Amino acid sequence: MDLEAIPGVGAKTAERLAELDDPERALREGDVAAIARAPGISEGRAARIARGAIRRDHDDPGGFLGTDRANELYREALALLQERTVTDYAARRLETIYPSATASRIEEVREFATAAMDRDPDPAVRDALADVEPLDAPGDVRIRDRCLATGDAETYARAQEAIPEVSVELVDDARTLSELARGYATVIALDENFTGVEVDGDVRVEPDALENPAEVVPERVLTFFARNRDSLRAAAEVARRAGIDVDCDLDELADALAQLDDDGQVRGDEELDRLTTAVDDLDAAVSTAESVANDRLREAIEERDVTIEGADLLTLVERGAGVDSLLGRELADEYAEAVAAARDHLVDALQLRDTESIARQTFPDEPTFPVERDESVVSRLREELTAARDRRATRRKRELAGELADARPAAEELVDAALDLDVELAVARFARDFDCTMPTLTNADGERGFEIEGGRSPLLDVPFEAVEPVDYGVDGVTLLSGVNSGGKTSTLDLVALIVVLAHMGLPVPAQAARVERLAELHYHAKTQGTLDAGAFESTLREFGGLVTGVGDERGNGDDGETPASARKLVLVDELESITEPGASAKIMAGILEALDERGATAVFVSHLAREIRAAADSDVQVDGIQAVGLEDGELRVNRSPVKGELARSTPELIVEKLAEDGDERSKAFYRRLLAKFEE
Numbered sequence: 001m002d003l004e005a006i007p008g009v010g011a012k013t014a015e016r017l018a019e020l021d022d023p024e025r026a027l028r029e030g031d032v033a034a035i036a037r038a039p040g041i042s043e044g045r046a047a048r049i050a051r052g053a054i055r056r057d058h059d060d061p062g063g064f065l066g067t068d069r070a071n072e073l074y075r076e077a078l079a080l081l082q083e084r085t086v087t088d089y090a091a092r093r094l095e096t097i098y099p100s101a102t103a104s105r106i107e108e109v110r111e112f113a114t115a116a117m118d119r120d121p122d123p124a125v126r127d128a129l130a131d132v133e134p135l136d137a138p139g140d141v142r143i144r145d146r147c148l149a150t151g152d153a154e155t156y157a158r159a160q161e162a163i164p165e166v167s168v169e170l171v172d173d174a175r176t177l178s179e180l181a182r183g184y185a186t187v188i189a190l191d192e193n194f195t196g197v198e199v200d201g202d203v204r205v206e207p208d209a210l211e212n213p214a215e216v217v218p219e220r221v222l223t224f225f226a227r228n229r230d231s232l233r234a235a236a237e238v239a240r241r242a243g244i245d246v247d248c249d250l251d252e253l254a255d256a257l258a259q260l261d262d263d264g265q266v267r268g269d270e271e272l273d274r275l276t277t278a279v280d281d282l283d284a285a286v287s288t289a290e291s292v293a294n295d296r297l298r299e300a301i302e303e304r305d306v307t308i309e310g311a312d313l314l315t316l317v318e319r320g321a322g323v324d325s326l327l328g329r330e331l332a333d334e335y336a337e338a339v340a341a342a343r344d345h346l347v348d349a350l351q352l353r354d355t356e357s358i359a360r361q362t363f364p365d366e367p368t369f370p371v372e373r374d375e376s377v378v379s380r381l382r383e384e385l386t387a388a389r390d391r392r393a394t395r396r397k398r399e400l401a402g403e404l405a406d407a408r409p410a411a412e413e414l415v416d417a418a419l420d421l422d423v424e425l426a427v428a429r430f431a432r433d434f435d436c437t438m439p440t441l442t443n444a445d446g447e448r449g450f451e452i453e454g455g456r457s458p459l460l461d462v463p464f465e466a467v468e469p470v471d472y473g474v475d476g477v478t479l480l481s482g483v484n485s486g487g488k489t490s491t492l493d494l495v496a497l498i499v500v501l502a503h504m505g506l507p508v509p510a511q512a513a514r515v516e517r518l519a520e521l522h523y524h525a526k527t528q529g530t531l532d533a534g535a536f537e538s539t540l541r542e543f544g545g546l547v548t549g550v551g552d553e554r555g556n557g558d559d560g561e562t563p564a565s566a567r568k569l570v571l572v573d574e575l576e577s578i579t580e581p582g583a584s585a586k587i588m589a590g591i592l593e594a595l596d597e598r599g600a601t602a603v604f605v606s607h608l609a610r611e612i613r614a615a616a617d618s619d620v621q622v623d624g625i626q627a628v629g630l631e632d633g634e635l636r637v638n639r640s641p642v643k644g645e646l647a648r649s650t651p652e653l654i655v656e657k658l659a660e661d662g663d664e665r666s667k668a669f670y671r672r673l674l675a676k677f678e679e
């Protein structure tokens, strides 16, 4: 894969990505977490790279979000989805879902989202997901008690590549091989010609060793499972609770994991435990055994009256014999008993089996007092026990690694399935929480604009239950008028949100929605206050560029249709505030006319609808968010814009109310005012 072919990836980034284990897979699957493991690539950048890779696969020119406000709404939609994930992985993964103009990309996500919406967002599954993390492939395992040996430079390079956990040594002959055997517990010779060479130590000739790395370094697979134990267990629990079908025997995996401790050591093996404890407790057990012997002997001595004939005493003293000889002569049986008790204690305390006969030599047969261990015997015992422990550990490691090596792909799949489920459940929860449906997308020859039924924005400043449904549809160019705080901005937000979600391939918060497949969304938020001359000029230029960019390919296609690439939806909130009202109305009228001629869909929210209509050469459609009345000084509003009706403004409503109340003289005054509004 040519990484530099991905939009936004230059030579330097490509080099960094190439350092990943499997960059192609990470990019193909949009695995943002894996991409972010490349050196110097932040998560935000990883998400942009993943989106770039998807765009390349779908020939997607990008650029759907034409303005800052459009981009903001995408971010808000994404945040609503991300809040519903449990794992970081899923939150990052969702960032690869972006609004696209390309049918194949939208369709791909729609298929995923349609299936996701059928998922049951069960809280028990959510709990289990909390401990699932992407698997970590430990790259830091170093084994120092083993080495590989070869006389061949090519095999040397292959060995370094295949088994980087151990060192590889170049050997010329039996002499260098035997030197190695002195430095390493095990030497694995890779060349056939070493067969039959007699060398002291554990030297094995295994020409196939490089094909079975798990046998040479069982630690590789054991460390992988040990480090990822919590995540694997949690993923197995997710699979069980959610009933997802995985190609992995969950009980077998659980058994195997129960045999590993955090460092990748085998646990739960009685024989290994016995040998490990024996090595660890050896010194303490020898000391206790010594005390056992000495206590007994002291007691025996204390209880005894020793009678010795003068001649014998003289002989002993003349021979320079010590008290030990006396002990041997007088207390031989007691000594034998005491030492036997000490030996039994040692054998029992350490549960010795094969090394019992060595252990029994720890205390000498010749009587002495106090009884003392023979250090050389204790060292031998330690060596034997340590070797037996290591042999057992290696054997068990090999056995367990053998069982687990084949399970690794299935384990990886299991965790991937759990993490992907988290992404699906976030979509399912989003769809449920906001009563979503899958929108219909119309293509070049279908209906234009959008049509929303029962749309409820999750972005309002009121709880979602209190959001009133909005019906609104536009094809062509329209002005949206409405009472103050009637919900004009909120309607634009709702339209933009639904359009963005629809182009992401996701469900939208409405009872039903139809959206034309667009190339770009331009949403201009309300400008705060009048702009100075420079800012005004640049805003005008922006709109100039927008207008001349829309529909400029119209009619170039064989069927005379507007190509999808030229289709734009333009949403503008109160552009009038950029300059004085008279000039604003003229400018907006001109922009609307030009957009209309070019076949764009546009909604302009404005309080100057009447003035704009007057300034326009052609008929401009005006829709209105109407007040249905004034109640206790509060406006009651129909949140769904009424097509073709200019909404009365709040001042007009208040004047109308006053024209109906009070005495005739004041009514007459207010009627006169009202007439001004209706002119």
Ligand SMILES: Nc1ncnc2c1ncn2[C@@H]1O[C@H](COP(=O)(O)OP(=O)(O)OP(=O)(O)O)[C@@H](O)[C@H]1O
Pocket: 460, 461, 462, 466, 467, 468, 469, 470, 482, 483, 484, 485, 486, 487, 488, 489, 490, 491, 639
């Ligand atoms: N569909 C709705 N359901 C419930 N409340 C809504 C809805 N739409 C708008 N509102 C409420 O009305 C308030 C005002 O809405 P919004 O700012 O969209 O009105 P506006 O017509 O753009 O106001 P202005 O005239 O100041 O520009 C919102 O903050 C929200 O509390």
